[in-house]
Amino acid sequence: MAALSVGSKAPDFELDGSAGTTRLSDVLKENDYVVLAFFPAAFSPVCTNELNLYQEVREEFNRMGAEVVGVSVDSKWVQQAFARQNNLDFPVVADFHPKGAVAQKYGVMRSDGMAERALFIVDSEGIVRFSYVSELTKNPGADRLLEALEKMTARA
Amino acid sequence: MTEEFAHWLKDLVTDADWSRGPRDGVVLVEYADYQCPSCQAAFGTIEAVLDRIGSRVRFVVRHFPVVSIHPYAERAALAAEAAGRQGKFWEMHRRLFEARGALSDENLALYAQDLGLDVERFKQDMEDESLAAKVKKQKWQGLRSGVNGTPTLYIGELRYDGRVNETDLRTAIEAELSKDRS
Numbered sequence: 001m002a003a004l005s006v007g008s009k010a011p012d013f014e015l016d017g018s019a020g021t022t023r024l025s026d027v028l029k030e031n032d033y034v035v036l037a038f039f040p041a042a043f044s045p046v047c048t049n050e051l052n053l054y055q056e057v058r059e060e061f062n063r064m065g066a067e068v069v070g071v072s073v074d075s076k077w078v079q080q081a082f083a084r085q086n087n088l089d090f091p092v093v094a095d096f097h098p099k100g101a102v103a104q105k106y107g108v109m110r111s112d113g114m115a116e117r118a119l120f121i122v123d124s125e126g127i128v129r130f131s132y133v134s135e136l137t138k139n140p141g142a143d144r145l146l147e148a149l150e151k152m153t154a155r156a
Numbered sequence: 157m158t159e160e161f162a163h164w165l166k167d168l169v170t171d172a173d174w175s176r177g178p179r180d181g182v183v184l185v186e187y188a189d190y191q192c193p194s195c196q197a198a199f200g201t202i203e204a205v206l207d208r209i210g211s212r213v214r215f216v217v218r219h220f221p222v223v224s225i226h227p228y229a230e231r232a233a234l235a236a237e238a239a240g241r242q243g244k245f246w247e248m249h250r251r252l253f254e255a256r257g258a259l260s261d262e263n264l265a266l267y268a269q270d271l272g273l274d275v276e277r278f279k280q281d282m283e284d285e286s287l288a289a290k291v292k293k294q295k296w297q298g299l300r301s302g303v304n305g306t307p308t309l310y311i312g313e314l315r316y317d318g319r320v321n322e323t324d325l326r327t328a329i330e331a332e333l334s335k336d337r338s
Contacts, residue, residue: 053222
């Protein structure tokens with residue numbers, strides 16, 4: 001199963017999580033771009049570092065018109081606790097039931113029951129503009145996202 | 157380290173950096189957060205490696221305070237910079253890691269006093285906006301270079317994704333040293 005590629009239509013979704021209910025199309029109404037960060041498991045070491053990093057860069061993302069949404073198969077209660085513990089101000093949503101249904105649509109659901117560590121940037125038209133799947137144990141950092149967003153905002 | 161994960165240091169080492177060791181040595185850059193337990197643990201490892209092969213290594217420290225989870229990290233970075241203005245950056249660097257998270261402003265002033273600094277000047281420098289800007293800039297440069305958490309090390313100009321244990325780190329630096337000679 002391959003991750004959605006650049007140019008694909010990004011499937012809309014509505015999921016509960018750390019910020020109540022989050023609908024992708026609603027977030028796209030208020031932002032030029034959404035950085036969708038699929039991650040394997042809340043509270044695991046690499047995921048925690050990765051999402052902490054996105055919180056650190058959030059101001060910069062926001063400046064470029066982008067908001068982050070984190071997605072994993074954990075339940076909304078887990079996402080709430082995870083976001084609270086790490087002071088994550090962006091929504092972290094629960095792709096919990098049916099388990100991994102959104103990850104499946106984006107082509108990033110693994111056979112071991114977790115989502116891949118995958119990054120997408122979706123534009124306000126709902127089109128995937130950036131797509132990247134990291135090795136599971138590698139924190140992909142923020143540099144690729146920043147570079148991609150800079151190129152997009154320069155063209156816009 | 158595969159090509160896909162290779163991250164280059166976007167901003168190379170200059171005289172504006174705090175560095176130790178020979179200027180023509182192999183460059184080891186650490187992006188560090190003084191409140192980060194992993195950095196505190198890595199401190200001893202890095203020092204042990206430098207004790208052994210430091211005569212051929214230029215060690216550089218840059219700040220990467222992860223402020224959303226480490227509320228003292230930015231102030232601690234400023235303390236290191238303020239101590240640097242009185243010629244004691246490396247002494248404060250050590251002290252901040254050895255403090256294992258005891259990094260309130262009161263603690264920082266005590267450490268400054270212990271190191272024999274002019275404490276009033278130290279406190280003033282900690283409020284200096286140019287130092288705050290320097291810390292922010294280093295963090296931003298780190299983000300652009302692929303720093304994805306702390307500590308992140310670069311050996312030469314390439315990110316070191318190995319474990320920060322003495323053997324692996326020493327092996328990686330020695331590999332770069334031998335490359336340098338060839």
